Amino acid sequence: MNSSQIIELDSKKPLLIDPDRPIYLDYQATTPVDPQVLEQMLPYLTHDFGNAASRSHAYGWTAEKAVDKARQQVADAIHADPREVVWTSGATESTNLALKGAAHFYSGKGKHIITLRTEHKATLDTCRQLEREGFEVTYLEVQEDGLVDLKAFEAAIRPDTIVASVLFVNNEIGVIQPMAEIGRILRAHKVLFHVDAAQALGKVPVDVEAIQADMMSLSGHKMYGPKGIGALYVRRKPRVRVEAQVHGGGHERGMRSGTLPTHQIVGMGAAAELAVQLMDSDAQRIGKLRDRLLKGIQERVEETYINGSMEHRVPHNLNISFAFVEGESLIMALKEIAVSSGSACTSASLEPSYVLRALGKSDELAHSSIRFGIGRFTTEAEIDATIELIAGKVGKLRELSPLWEMHQEGIDLNSIQWAAH
């Protein structure tokens, strides 16, 4: 058999599927560019290569027209005005611009920021930097299901709170925060609301009016667009001001300088439009695959624990802990599937996932968690193969595990005094 085969998808261009590569179930890490999106991007790399800032000739006008169209596509996807969309290099930059930009601009009004312990690092690390600059940050606990307690959220607001930042859909556990309620609370207290919607667009309806967002970070590559492009929504009515973090040329109405990458922007616009178009059909198909995966695992493997609410969750994510096996060895055993582990051993630090720890999970369960990210190109055959692999490999690792043996013998592992190291 050929080492690779071409399969036709719904889209016009074929996607290369290589049977020698692992099954891709890491769609929350990144997604492939949809062939329909790629097709629209390509002309802007070669024939239509102009600089959108060139006002004096047709090359520039063509690029500007393409950028304007994409800006409209992204604005439409989140129910915003195109003048409220600022292009950035990705959601991390968007979040930096939103939080640093607003904190700096409104520092005369107050010094306090609110966020959640389960936010993406782009938010947490930006907040840490703002703390170093003299701002105060409240990192709110979440409940066992990963959702924020609204009463606790409101209680955290102080007279000097200037901005709050909440992750719409969590990247690790896929839970959906009650954004409309949070937006209402913040608006009532006149606190700016930044929403990290990198994992949300294309998975749940995103409407800046419905949730009263003041700023919103978006990413291209999480929704079948290219990497290296993102956007920040900045509300015009009532007007929200952010201080620029990148200077030089005054692009994007002074909020973010730098020549616009036309092809990337076209890709992000096309991806946003497609994401909204396909949201319902994707969610329905992916939801069936997720349910099949969960049922298959639960039927075949005992002592599994789901992390995060199943009720308030996107169907694209399943995060499960396998008790008595360690996460990194599980990832190693599962080399035929590309997934992420809640154990950060892989990134040279031995810390278990801070998100799972925030849910009150023990270090052991946090270490042994696997995030399955299901996406637009996942097939039923891939899900079935995954169930087989999981059942076999977890069984094999448990045979190796002294903890599993002790559990089988009825020993309560919590009753043992483990020597810390």
Add this chain to the structure above:
Amino acid sequence: MAYSEKVIDHYENPRNVGAMNKEDGGVGTGMVGAPACGDVMRLQIKVNAQGIIEDAKFKTYGCGSAIASSSLVTEWVKGKTLDEAMTIKNSHIAEELELPPVKIHCSVLAEDAIKAAVEDYRSKQGAAQSSQGGEAVSAQVAH
């Protein structure tokens, strides 16, 4: 993370997986690590009348390097005297398995497991000699 071929080999074909009777006076059991830290190793040695380790078994909860380190030491301690086994250093294990710096702790744990198993065996023998037999196995050793 890229693992060395030796780690992958031990991980995929672990040697001497299993359990021995902890109550057997000729068996020394060392269990080190903690679930919260992501690795627990249990090494058991069977020592004959001549003081030679004639068999070794392990079970490990941990990453691939931890599994490989414990699998490797079961091979290494077999046929050694207790004193010889005690000379096995984490650096030998790390070198043999080509462990990257972030995985050195796995080899440290394996060295600790050997020491704990030997100490357990010796304490049992000491207890037996002072005709106190039947002393409970101390499975936990700080390191």
